[in-house]
């Protein structure tokens with residue numbers, strides 16, 4: 343039987359995915375048609391991004407799973423009409439992108455690159471930079487992305503600690519978890535990377551109290567979600583030097599409004615939500631593999647735990 347896959351995403355996305363998805367479905371031996379409109383009762387799978395106008399999942403009674411094109415699912419997970427299983431995007435290209443972003447910006451801080459890029463003529467002040475093993479980096483969130491970043495930073499030689507909800511063991515990474523572990527993680531993070539999902543528990547987890555626990559002058563890299571940060575508290579900490587610099591990829595409002603203080607702050611670097619983008623070629627393979635799993639009676643990969651919210 344031919345499967346019906348409803349592509350429900352922002353304008354142009356279905357066109358971008360059509361060729362790689364067709365190829366990936368073929369490689370999995372799946373007979374499927376990809377559509378952007380369908381009678382809801384005829385849809386087997388929904389490939390979804392939050393820019394889609396589809397918000398009511400009630401009529402999709404035959405749908406076996408909703409497969410998110412995004413890793414972050416905060417804009418769909420609480421939808422009360424969504425009773426179908428939901429999978430988030432975990433994709434090797436997405437992970438590689440995030441690793442490169444975090445290591446790149448981490449090395450920028452570690453090496454103090456800005457001081458040299460913006461050096462005044464004649465400012466010949468050689469200061470021996472510490473080597474990576476002397477630099478303590480903390481990663482909040484040890485999921486698909488946070489763990490890969492922690493391991494890559496470890497492989498670069500950094501002294502890496504991580505923090506997650508549940509206990510973890512990662513070779514060469516000091517792992518903390520739960521509310522008690524957070525204080526220790528923060529106190530030992532000269533560079534802090536936030537790779538948590540946005541949930542009610544993580545909302546403004548970077549606030550005046552937690553920022554104050556970091557070593558003075560610590561740097562922040564946030565490719566997680568904008569809502570993890572209390573923006574006023576971060577700006578105050580940047581103003582008073584508690585935070586030396588922040589690299590922010592995600593914001594409460596995107597695109598970040600032109601008048602926002604972040605744009606104008608000398609110790610903030612803004613990137614336009616590009617830390618890790620979902621690339622159609624590799625994401626299509628992930629989608630097709632997950633559909634093939636369900637069709638052969640195997641459990642869906644990367645299923646979102648609805649109660650946890652990620």
Ligand code: NAP
Pocket residue numbers: 413414415432436482483484485486487488489505506507508509520537538539540541543544565566567591592615616617618619652
């Ligand atoms: P994931 O695999 O679901 O991992 C989430 C991690 O956060 C897990 O380690 C989890 O702990 C931890 N966590 C969640 N709630 C927590 C809490 N209350 N206290 C402590 N730890 C908590 O997610 P992922 O694939 O790594 O992605 C992380 C986030 O990155 C996404 O949600 C998205 O917001 C963001 N993202 C951004 C971009 C970009 O381009 N900027 C791209 C992709 C994703 P456990 O392991 O114990 O469950």
